[in-house]
Amino acid sequence: MNDDPTERDTVLHGPAFLDGAGVDNRERIASFLGADPIRANAFRVLPYIGSTAAVAVILACGVLIERFIGLQSVLLVFLLAILASAIVWGLLPSLFACVLSVLAFNFFLIPPIYTFTIADPDNAVALFVFFVVAVIVSNLTAAIRSQIVVARARARTTAALYAFSRKLAGIGALDDLLWATAYQVSSMLKLRTVVLLPDRERGSLRIASGYPPEDVLADAEMTAARWCWENNRVAGRATDNLPSGQWLFLPLHTGSGPVGVIGVARDEPGQFLTPDERRLLDALADQTAVAIERISLARGLAEARVLAETERLRAALLTSISHDLRTPLASIIGTVSSLRSYAAKYAVRERDELLATLQNEAERLNRFVSNLLDMTRLESGAVELNLDLFDIGEIIGTALQRAANVLSAHHIEVDIAPNLPMLRLDAILFEQVLFNLLDNAAKYAPPGTRIDVRARRDGEVVAIEIVDEGPGIPPGDLERVFDKFYRVQAQDRRRAGTGLGLAICRGFVEAQGGRIEAGNRPDRSGAVLTIHMPMLETAECHERVAAHD
């Protein structure tokens, strides 16, 4: 687990291996965590063979140099073998080397050789002193070595914990997190591991993950786990609470409360966990608890955002409805009551004027209700497409006909390129899109200005444009105009619209496989709304029709 620079990028999105799911994914997590499978410590023979070999080598050297130097000096050389054993293999192998050295020296070098008899008392004293010194050197050297070994192990553990916490930080899905935890605990401590989480629906604990995978625990073990969860204290094996089972359960808790339970078991009898292992387990449990809490907080945050967005839309809907339904209704009710009360006092012209207002406002209301219905259909997924090949000119004509009242104050120019292919679309929806765009143009462009409706071929698509001479759209809002309940803020007044028209347009156009975008005119102020529709099967259609005339 090196500090790979790419890891920094994985914190937000999770490491690449988390993209997939299932067993394959878990194997990848395992190799990523880089730990060993469960393996117990065993008695090792190799150090003793090593010590023996070291003594043998020194013995051979001793026999060779014995002719040139004194016997006592040769004895000192044996200290090298003992030191080497202590440094490389620890206390017991080096003590073994001490005994072996004394015996070998006596047997091969002290006269009479090839016996354990010592003729010269000087040699006996030297050999005894050598043995005492050798044992003391062994002990001291081995003690230093074990301190080094412990320090290294702690450093490795710390590094592993740090790496583990980094991995956890990169994991976004709860299942992956739990599995990684179980795997990590199993491999670092050579234990079987389960993680249990509260089951909100049933109000109890359930096994959420395990390594090796574990589906059920015996009833007695589950009782210990539940006790641990309810009391937020360790329970099970080697504790004061329900110690009869195989498993030890530790609560996973953070500052804000318990989040779950982690259970560990070891198949071999004997000492269950050393104090160091227990500390490591606690550290892993703490990190896991924090990570579980982080994920549930993130989930809560996402839910809260959705809720806030829903709230915002609901508020916008209420504002829109109260304004857009009430305004025409106010005019209608006011006008009607006025007509009823003062019918006799109005001149024909005034009465006609009021009646025209009445009709316009009622039609506005009708459009608003239609928009609300269309939006509801879009959002509930109830839009059924009735796709067929259509002449775009025909649909433009129908939309212009229906929008004639709305457009009465504007000058309309239609420019449809000849020989446009037929387009596959839903005529009713497409006509509604064009109507909304025309209605929108008429709303924002001042009366008396010109509105252009154009259709032309643009590479592999047909582009339909509605171009007005209004104020245009602020460049920062070109995307937002398609949001629900969004209205371009006019300096002078609030436009009488639903804020739904363009959102519906986008929904309908995209449902038919097209695109719609908003822009501004390059030549003067004014908005350009462009629909791009793909061309399909056109050649075939023309041929079939031509064959029938």
Added chain:
Amino acid sequence: MTNAYTVLVVDDEPPIRRFLRVSLGAAGHRVVTADDAAGALAALASEKPDVVILDLGLPDRSGFEVIAEIRKHSPVPIIVLSARSDERSKVEALDLGADDYIGKPFGMAELMARLRAALRHAFQAQGELPVFVSGDLSVDLVRRHVTHGGREIKLSPKEFELLRHLVAHAGKVLTHRQLLREVWGPAQVEEVQYLRVFIRGLRQKLEPDPTRPTHILTELGVGYRLQLPPEQRAPMS
């Protein structure tokens, strides 16, 4: 052709019935109302209306059943009231034998035009004028002669057939299936593409501005309607 007809209005909404009774009454017609299917069928037998305005959403039976039931006994023109966006219901009602439809909400002028077209067809079917004139368009069905602004228009045989059917039902909507069956034959009723291409061809020859047609109107998702001349569109009174 007298101007006073008996109109049966079938709708379960009292405000709609009231508004139609007052408006049609003001136009000089006798108005009979019913608020459900049973009442409608009873009134059909007792009052012998000249035309029926039928809402599709009735409390006791579906409007489609009522159309089928009426068609068993009577060819009386039926104009269906339907929700604006419900094209399938419109087509179904027309295929069952309804003469025309009008989407709610609607204006009186629109309704009167529909009524007029339906009655015109019912009462003049036998004595159809051989020449249809609307604005600068003139169609002589006997001599197969079509002029636009005095200029003769050359039509292919299929185009003329199509135009002839539209003229024969001027003012009334004709569904895609009806037009395809009449012009191309029963085997081709699903080939709406032919129809669209020929309508485009006709418009290019007959309409001053084919992109904004004034004669052959599209009823999206339903069919086509040949616009009556303005003087015949006026409310009957």
